[in-house]
Amino acid sequence: MTRSPRWAAFLLRALAPRGEADDVLGDLEEAHRVRLQHYSAPTACTLTAIEAIDVAAALIRTRLARLRIRENGTVHDYKLGFRMLVKYPGLTLAGGLALAIAIGIGAGWYDAVGDVLRPRLPLPGGDRIVEIEMRNQMAGRDEQRLLHDFAAWRRDLTSVEELGAYRTVERNLVLGDARPEPVTVVEISASAFRVANVPPLAGRPLLDSDEQPGAAPVVVLGHDVWRQRFGGRRDAIGETLRLGQTPATIVGVMPEGFAFPVNHRLWVPLQIRQSGYAPLEGPLIRVFGRLKPGITQAEANAEVSALATRAAADSPATHERLRPRILAYGGESPGDRSWLEFLVTHGPILLVLVVACVNVGTLIYARTATRDAEIAMRYALGASRERIVAQLFVEALVLASVAAVIGLAVADRALKWGLTAYYAGQDGGAPFWVNPGLKLSTVLYALGLTVVGAAVLGVLPAIKATGLQVQAHLRTVGAGGSTLRFGGVWTTAMIAQVALTVICLPPAMGITQEVRRDRAIRSRFPARQYLAVRVELDRDSTPPADQTYRELERRVAQLPGVVATRFADRLPGMGVAVRSAEVEVSSETAPRLVENLWTSAVEPRFFELFDTPIVAGRDFHEGDRVAGAQTALVNEAFARQLPGASAIGRRVRFASSDPTKPEPWFEIVGVVRDIGMTPTDAGEAPYLFRAASPLTTFPLVIGVRVAGDPAALAPRIRAIAADLDAGLRVDEIRALDEHVWRVELPGMIAAGTIAGVVGLGLFLSAAGIFSLMSVSIARRRREIGVRAALGASRARLIAGIFSRALILVGSGVVAGNAVIVFVVALSEEARIADVAGALLVTSAVMLTVGLLACVEPARRALRIEPSEALKEA
Amino acid sequence: MPPKTIPMPLAEFELLVLLAALRLGPDEAYTVSIADQIRQRTGRSVRRANVYTTVQRLETKRLLTTRLGEPRPERGGKPRRLVTVRPAGVAAVRAMTDAIQAMAGELGAVLGTAK
Numbered sequence: 001m002t003r004s005p006r007w008a009a010f011l012l013r014a015l016a017p018r019g020e021a022d023d024v025l026g027d028l029e030e031a032h033r034v035r036l037q038h039y040s041a042p043t044a045c046t047l048t049a050i051e052a053i054d055v056a057a058a059l060i061r062t063r064l065a066r067l068r069i070r071e072n073g074t075v076h077d078y079k080l081g082f083r084m085l086v087k088y089p090g091l092t093l094a095g096g097l098a099l100a101i102a103i104g105i106g107a108g109w110y111d112a113v114g115d116v117l118r119p120r121l122p123l124p125g126g127d128r129i130v131e132i133e134m135r136n137q138m139a140g141r142d143e144q145r146l147l148h149d150f151a152a153w154r155r156d157l158t159s160v161e162e163l164g165a166y167r168t169v170e171r172n173l174v175l176g177d178a179r180p181e182p183v184t185v186v187e188i189s190a191s192a193f194r195v196a197n198v199p200p201l202a203g204r205p206l207l208d209s210d211e212q213p214g215a216a217p218v219v220v221l222g223h224d225v226w227r228q229r230f231g232g233r234r235d236a237i238g239e240t241l242r243l244g245q246t247p248a249t250i251v252g253v254m255p256e257g258f259a260f261p262v263n264h265r266l267w268v269p270l271q272i273r274q275s276g277y278a279p280l281e282g283p284l285i286r287v288f289g290r291l292k293p294g295i296t297q298a299e300a301n302a303e304v305s306a307l308a309t310r311a312a313a314d315s316p317a318t319h320e321r322l323r324p325r326i327l328a329y330g331g332e333s334p335g336d337r338s339w340l341e342f343l344v345t346h347g348p349i350l351l352v353l354v355v356a357c358v359n360v361g362t363l364i365y366a367r368t369a370t371r372d373a374e375i376a377m378r379y380a381l382g383a384s385r386e387r388i389v390a391q392l393f394v395e396a397l398v399l400a401s402v403a404a405v406i407g408l409a410v411a412d413r414a415l416k417w418g419l420t421a422y423y424a425g426q427d428g429g430a431p432f433w434v435n436p437g438l439k440l441s442t443v444l445y446a447l448g449l450t451v452v453g454a455a456v457l458g459v460l461p462a463i464k465a466t467g468l469q470v471q472a473h474l475r476t477v478g479a480g481g482s483t484l485r486f487g488g489v490w491t492t493a494m495i496a497q498v499a500l501t502v503i504c505l506p507p508a509m510g511i512t513q514e515v516r517r518d519r520a521i522r523s524r525f526p527a528r529q530y531l532a533v534r535v536e537l538d539r540d541s542t543p544p545a546d547q548t549y550r551e552l553e554r555r556v557a558q559l560p561g562v563v564a565t566r567f568a569d570r571l572p573g574m575g576v577a578v579r580s581a582e583v584e585v586s587s588e589t590a591p592r593l594v595e596n597l598w599t600s601a602v603e604p605r606f607f608e609l610f611d612t613p614i615v616a617g618r619d620f621h622e623g624d625r626v627a628g629a630q631t632a633l634v635n636e637a638f639a640r641q642l643p644g645a646s647a648i649g650r651r652v653r654f655a656s657s658d659p660t661k662p663e664p665w666f667e668i669v670g671v672v673r674d675i676g677m678t679p680t681d682a683g684e685a686p687y688l689f690r691a692a693s694p695l696t697t698f699p700l701v702i703g704v705r706v707a708g709d710p711a712a713l714a715p716r717i718r719a720i721a722a723d724l725d726a727g728l729r730v731d732e733i734r735a736l737d738e739h740v741w742r743v744e745l746p747g748m749i750a751a752g753t754i755a756g757v758v759g760l761g762l763f764l765s766a767a768g769i770f771s772l773m774s775v776s777i778a779r780r781r782r783e784i785g786v787r788a789a790l791g792a793s794r795a796r797l798i799a800g801i802f803s804r805a806l807i808l809v810g811s812g813v814v815a816g817n818a819v820i821v822f823v824v825a826l827s828e829e830a831r832i833a834d835v836a837g838a839l840l841v842t843s844a845v846m847l848t849v850g851l852l853a854c855v856e857p858a859r860r861a862l863r864i865e866p867s868e869a870l871k872e873a
Numbered sequence: 874m875p876p877k878t879i880p881m882p883l884a885e886f887e888l889l890v891l892l893a894a895l896r897l898g899p900d901e902a903y904t905v906s907i908a909d910q911i912r913q914r915t916g917r918s919v920r921r922a923n924v925y926t927t928v929q930r931l932e933t934k935r936l937l938t939t940r941l942g943e944p945r946p947e948r949g950g951k952p953r954r955l956v957t958v959r960p961a962g963v964a965a966v967r968a969m970t971d972a973i974q975a976m977a978g979e980l981g982a983v984l985g986t987a988k
Contacts, residue, residue: 024925026941026951027904031921034905051921058922062929 015056081398095360102356104407107446129329144284159300160289164189174242182729186264203252210269219248222265223256244538259432279318357456365461366771396458498812501761505842530736531710538727549694572677580655601692617670624691632666638686773857789866809850899957936962
């Protein structure tokens with residue numbers, strides 16, 4: 001055999017540049033033939049293969065060398081781009097910061113919105129999994145009492161297969177004699193495992209037969225539960241555990257990471273009554289399924305809408321206002337992927353990038369203006385306009401790329417931190433499809449933003465700089481100075497930027513002041529002396545729940561360090577529970593609407609826990625807790641909103657979403673002093689308290705006042721609950737100041753973000769004015785020199801220099817203030833007098849910033865030597 | 874007399890490849906034979922990969938041309954890429970050798986090559 005071995009040829013073809021391998025294969029065979037005369041066949045083959053690699057490498061080296069020669073121009077542009085970053089540190093800092101923020105926000109938003117709208121499920125065929133959501137149009141919320149509709153969809157809906165439902169419940173997990181521990185369990189249709197299409201690690205998933213009434217209770221374990229509670233033993237399958245009072249046999253273990261439908265680790269069958277359910281009857285469920293092959297989300301939506309129309313005709317009382325939607329699973333996107341959806345969700349954020357690019361473009365244009373002599377010379381020496389524009393584009397691309405890397409790194413950290421913090425406060429943690437940190441698609445998106453940004457901020461100034469005036473400037477190259485001017489576009493952009501900053505300043509100052517004020521008010525409340533214990537009892541528990549709760553409260557109250565305990569559905573400062581209400585003012589007039597009324601259900605003597613007195617009327621007593629008592633307490637802020645004398649005896653009711661079914665009236669029996677944990681612009685928020693019974697209150701929170709460290713009590717309270725009843729769960733124990741911190745955090749983040757953005761706006765405005773003045777001084781160098789030589793005073797020179805900056809800043813300030821005044825005039829809530837102070841302050845801030853930006857250019861102008869300037873002329 | 878102008882400067886190995894190709898002639902000069910020729914005449918080890926890339930480079934400089942010869946007689950045999958030196962290549966070789974001769978001609982005693 002004299003031919004070279006096939007794999008040598010294969011190696012050469014695989015490694016060598018396309019088209020060159022065949023050219024040398026004949027020579028390789030010749031060399032192989034000669035080699036066979038001196039060596040054994042295996043040795044010759046090996047040597048030929050080595051030579052094939054050697055030849056391929058040599059060919060690649062040659063190709064690369066050629067490319068290097070061709071690319072040298074571009075490589076040089078990149079080097080120049082990096083040198084520019086160092087040479088103009090001010091522009092690098094200002095422009096880089098603006099672009100980093102814009103690209104970071106754009107990429108972070110893209111990533112977060114992607115997760116919210118249409119998350120990528122890490123399941124086989126995950127993009128075909130959907131959720132059916134029912135929207136109550138009148139109430140403006142989701143309707144989850146869907147067992148009746150679920151049965152109808154299972155029967156009639158043809159575009160979605162493997163329809164299933166689930167609901168999440170809390171149970172105490174009891175293993176042998178171990179102490180019960182609260183766990184989250186999902187009651188789910190067996191079809192879930194077919195929809196997810198993930199086989200179990202061991203045993204079996206839930207089966208349709210497990211859903212039948214009377215079937216033996218079974219449970220499927222998540223990987224974490226199996227490893228932690230059963231040590232990863234395979235023989236755990238078949239063992240029995242208890243969920244609250246119910247024993248269940250372990251039939252399977254799911255693989256690591258599996259948490260369908262959301263973040264679940266324990267699956268039990270969802271058993272549905274065979275006799276069916278009336279409309280809007282039964283527990284709250286969520287419905288999921290998989291689109292049939294060939295069916296689009298829009299088609300499925302059309303079918304489910306048609307079924308809804310039929311249901312509305314059959315049951316108008318319950319279904320007239322209900323509108324079902326088929327959503328991408330885990331997301332909020334109702335339709336198929338489209339450009340319109342992209343534009344609607346990303347357009348506003350992309351505007352931030354455009355604004356940043358225009359700003360930075362202004363700075364780059366100013367820099368380009370200082371290099372117009374260089375550009376003109378290169379043009380004259382034969383460089384094409386495209387070549388010069390490409391060079392300036394690459395310089396902008398280098399700046400944008402550095403900014404993008406920083407922006408992406410910050411966005412990645414912020415997303416990780418934000419999502420981790422957000423889901424840390426939620427039961428079960430993050431949904432299984434949420435993967436904190438930027439995705440590859442986001443990085444590619446940011447890459448696109450970077451190139452587009454570089455085009456906007458690099459190419460536009462470059463085209464302007466290489467326009468007709470380049471020819472004209474050749475005549476004046478030797479004379480010094482610059483011919484480039486800030487034309488109408490750039491001047492308008494800068495005025496708009498100043499105006500935008502002026503518009504944003506008052507809200508930023510307002511939000512910052514509001515957050516500081518709220519923190520100061522809340523800090524007066526001794527929140528760290530309180531512990532909020534959220535408890536829940538399984539419905540099938542014995543003895544009666546009321547008795548169990550009372551016993552729990554009694555035992556907790558006896559713990560050393562505990563000063564007092566009270567039940568409520570929330571403690572002051574534990575988040576928002578706001579409704580609208582109507583208050584009866586008199587028998588002749590219509591009820592008065594109270595919007596943003598905070599509500600809470602509390603037991604008698606609840607306010608003693610906080611040393612808050614009843615200032616009028618009386619406190620709740622046991623009689624107020626019986627059904628039909630319909631009494632309420634209000635705080636002083638509520639009472640202040642009522643005209644006339646006392647609030648006692650007035651009636652109040654919550655606003656109903658259905659005018660034909662008004663909510664029942666409550667009679668106000670007492671007024672309690674403002675606690676001071678819900679500050680608003682008008683002082684404390686109005687509050688309405690209802691009398692609570694542990695049996696009818698959800699969630700049920702025990703407020704524990706502590707002398708000492710509240711955290712030390714947590715394990716002892718859990719132990720008491722576990723001893724008391726296996727069905728009694730302590731879902732959460734937190735010090736009240738932790739809750740307060742969680743309430744305050746979003747406001748603090750918002751205030752910090754807005755302050756940062758406005759600060760950046762101020763900085764960019766200053767940088768823009770600085771650039772404008774620098775270019776202006778460069779252009780007027782000879783003129784200033786001549787005027788100085790002719791005896792113009794320094795004051796006149798400075799006035800001449802500052803006039804344009806003042807006109808520019810003044811125009812922006814006037815435009816911004818005009819917009820604010822216009823908006824305030826349209827608003828019914830605010831008056832111009834309220835914002836006049838803020839307008840003055842922002843105008844002064846803006847003018848000061850503008851004048852400060854002129855200081856250095858002015859000094860530069862005054863340093864011009866008249867004799868030098870005259871020589872140049 | 875002013876020195877002659879060298880039409881195209883050549884690197885040492887390029888000169889050797891051109892000389893070998895001229896020696897072998899257009900029907901026998903291909904990478905393997907060129908490498909063997911240089912090895913035999915100069916005694917230096919030659920990597921055929923270097924010969925490939927040098928031939929490519931000389932072709933880019935338009936000092937030689939290459940063409941595919943007849944396929945080898947056995948089934949599936951590949952053709953050799955044969956090298957022909959162009960007149961510009963001959964001129965470049967001549968200029969280089971002349972320059973070397975001009976520089977080294979009177980240094981026989983120094984270089985130890987005097988006869």
